[in-house]
Amino acid sequence: MSRANDLLKIRSLLQERRRTTETAQAGARRELAALKDQERDPEYEEQAQAELADYTLSTLIEAQRREIMLIDAALSRMDNDVFGECVDCGNEISLDRLEAMPFAIRCEEDAAIHEQETREAARHVGSLSL
Numbered sequence: 001m002s003r004a005n006d007l008l009k010i011r012s013l014l015q016e017r018r019r020t021t022e023t024a025q026a027g028a029r030r031e032l033a034a035l036k037d038q039e040r041d042p043e044y045e046e047q048a049q050a051e052l053a054d055y056t057l058s059t060l061i062e063a064q065r066r067e068i069m070l071i072d073a074a075l076s077r078m079d080n081d082v083f084g085e086c087v088d089c090g091n092e093i094s095l096d097r098l099e100a101m102p103f104a105i106r107c108e109e110d111a112a113i114h115e116q117e118t119r120e121a122a123r124h125v126g127s128l129s130l
Contacts, residue, residue: 003084006095010102011078017102018071025064032057070103077105086110 035053077083084093088110097104106114 003092003095007078007084007098010083010098011075014071014074014102018068018075021064021067021071025061025068028057028061028064032061074103088114 032054035050035057038050074083077085084095084098085091086093086107087105089107091107093104093107097108104111
């Protein structure tokens with residue numbers, strides 16, 4: 001199979017994943033709205049449970065929002081014929097990597113370098129705050 005056909009397959013998977021995520025996000029939003037509309041019992045334990053559910057649903061919705069943004073960015077890169085191109089070195093990202101991580105913007109080598117630099121920067125910031 002050619003790279004172009006493989007990329008079309010990835011596009012289709014991304015589009016399906018986006019639809020699934022949007023459906024799940026709509027369900028989580030309905031659950032959150034229903035939870036907020038409920039009468040709250042003043043008992044501490046029940047209030048804590050409701051707050052935990054609220055936090056969990058809000059976190060889930062935010063994660064789904066971020067995933068949709070990543071999917072949209074990947075689809076945009078496809079539309080602009082730069083999908084699968086490393087943002088650092090410009091080389092092609094391997095199909096294996098794109099199939100596993102369709103949002104990838106770096107080849108494996110540059111991703112490892114970026115991750116190491118990010119860790120070092122976080123350690124440096126952490127050492128400054130001590």
